[in-house]
Amino acid sequence: MTIAPHDQTRGDSTPYIEDGLSASLSRNEVASLCMKAARGAGMSWGLAEEAGFAAAWLVQHGINGPSHLYAHLDQAQGRPWGDLCPTVSPGAWEAPAGRALCPIALGATLCDYAELPEGIKARSSLEIGKVDHPVLLIPFLAVIAASNDLLIDIVWTGGMVTLDGRSDTLMHAAHALAGQQVPITLTARSGKPQAATPGKVPKISAEIIAALNTLAMRTTVPSSESSRAGAGSTTTDND
Amino acid sequence: MSQSAHDATSQTAPFRRPASEVMHLDRIGCSHPTRLSFLRSMLRRLHRENWKVDRPVWEVDATGSGHAVYRTRCGDRTYSLVAFAHDLPEDMRSDRVIATAWDATFTLFDGEPTQADIVRLRDNVPLQEAGRITTRELTLARANRSVRLFHHVVGALSQGLQPDPAEIADIGYLMRTTAVYGSGKFGAADRSDIADRPELAAPFQVEMLTVWLIRAFTVDIVEHMAVVQGGDRAVRLDRDLRRSLGVGNSTGLGMAPFIVRHPVLLNNWMIAREEALARVRAQSGATQPAVAGLRVALDAAIENARVWTSQHPLQVPKLAALRDDLRMLSDTVDTWDFGQPLPWDALWRWSVDVLSLEGQEALLSIMLEPHGDLVDDLADCMSADEAPSFRIDGAMCVRDLRTILKQNYSWALSIDFTTPENIARFWYVSEEKLEPRLGERATEEGATLEQPLCIARLVAELDETLQERDEDEPVAAVLLAHPEHRYVMRRVQIAQNHPFAEVQDNLISADMLPIDLLRCKLSFFGATRFDPRSDRWVRINLFQGAPFPDEIEQGYLP
Structure with a gap:
């Protein structure tokens, strides 16, 4: 039996890659890899879980969540929380002066405030300052829309999409909001979004997987002899 | 799903063990497989x-x-x-x-x-x-x-x-x-x-x-x-x-964090098993076939304990206690008055007074055995859709959150995390194999990369932050100021409706035994012959018989 040198549990992403270019990951793998990468890039554990959720949600709906997340993490890593989080007030949320909001922190906070006066409400608009990679907001808005029976419009200079649960609208929104850094306005009205249908599983590029892996490995500790010793058998298993 | 095992049959409520009794390492580290495994x-x-x-x-x-x-x-x-x-x-x-x-x-x-x-x-x-x-x-x-x-x-x-x-x-x-x-x-x-x-x-x-x-x-x-x-x-x-x-x-060790990382699932496993015990205890009488079935199950347990071997110093005394307990139980069952009111409950209460934790948890398994008709439906309540509990209720006010802490986490808030023995260890993921490991804080590198598995300490840190906040403030505002508490906030809100979600002990203390976490999970799989080879890895047997x-x-x- 030949033993390949690479191993996914040793932080080597080579086995993921089917044709040297890209790979399909299970949603569990996406959530897990992206959570660790977000943590490695400096997010708190709880926010890193939100990043994993968002990436897996996008993949489930046919959108390359890991790629969008990496683009954001690469840009935002190392920035202090105060530079990434919104100032919250009814009708208008702001980014710190001269900064763009982290879409994961913003999305999670929008969910946290969904039942509060400062949150998204039917028949009202919420102005939000500049947002990095607003495509990553979509999973959070979809959760709010589904649980509060809202149809949410995302409006930015030069464009608008309604999150109504339809696949084609979703793909359009993802395409339009990818790679952007724009101020947005969220407008909501009562209505039941369609249950979102799963999309075709996107292929994730080898570079993105490797880059996320590199961030994820920052959460790990180099092994010492003492740690290895107690974790399992230290003698032969020929018994 | 999580509450279905409990809500459906409130007449069993007086016979349920509270989470504060069940969810400790020393007891879950004595778990035996049951017919719900x-x-x-x-x-x-x-x-x-x-x-x-x-x-x-x-x-x-x-x-x-x-x-x-x-x-x-x-x-x-x-x-x-x-x-x-x-x-x-x-x-x-x-x-x-x-x-x-x-x-x-x-x-x-x-x-x-x-x-x-x-x-x-x-x-x-x-x-x-x-x-x-x-x-x-x-x-x-x-x-x-x-x-x-x-x-x-x-x-x-x-x-x-x-x-x-x-x-x-x-x-x-x-x-x-x-x-x-x-x-x-x-x-x-x-x-x-x-x-x-x-x-x-x-x-x-x-x-x-x-x-x-x-x-x-x-x-x-x-x-x-x-x-x-x-x-x-x-x-x-x-x-x-x-x-x-x-x-x-x-x-x-790789398996140990699982039950910590899946609080809703752990709750549902535990509640189903505990409800099964409560149903058996709540019976007003004992049928002849059930008493005969108890004897068969007890004899099987005695035989299992006889052939169950381990050389490990942690397991040897536990096995000896189990054998003693089963001998005592056997004598007691032989003369037990199953005609008394609530005979199963009386037998259970006897065990709590007399038997070690090994014996008590073994009796739980033995008592369920002849009661398949009464308890097997609970096996359908043991899965969990974890997605609904992922969202945080940001509108909850600090006062209500602190009430949950008082009701569900007093065990955690009573731990003094300033003493070296209470923070002796840290959980981390090894670079070598991306597998969970346990390090010694005083002597090993890597504590800055600690995994969030010691829920007790995270809860204590949250509690400290909450003491500074306005009681009427929504937790959404707390999270905006303190993103570091988002992880534990989610858990605390889960615990509100999932009383068996937490292992109620300090998972980084000097005397914590990871094999207790392993035995808990493995018993739900149905594993037998739990044989620790150190304090952190074991051999077991599946499907024997x-x-x-x-x-x-x-x-x-x-």
């Missing part, structure tokens, strides 16, 4: 639904290399275990997750594999973590021989003899699995894609099916090798001896 509920389903199992492919050569397919059919679905047998040099045999080669490797295929599937799987499954499977596969697993028993059994059968029953009893398995991966690992199907199939709805059903079919493979491969060695003289393994073989398993595929129709159930 996942391998037991799977076998009941296989029998009830008349699943058909056969082995359409056996292409293994004289060196013991090749592949086989085990096919299980239920209704219009088929699941196939694809087994690859290897001729492994002895110097490569390691049960560690860091091993790179095994005696046999496996995958559970969703459907019936084509020749092209087999070719694809042959290129990947033997590599395990260094290979890649697809959404057509549900699990990935590997196993190593118990060299001593494997050779003994092959040798005996090849000469037309049956193996020595004492040798079989001593080891109990021909092969040990190490990891059995599921839930989307290495490209496999996600749990959420299969969780709506009734036969897979309960937890770990694909993993249990995989191991049960591996067990059949382990016997087929020794019988095959016996024919290779002995030709016409070779005989098949005696069916009673065969049934006493399970599948071994080596499990280390259970029917083989060709026996499942006969209705023989463990």
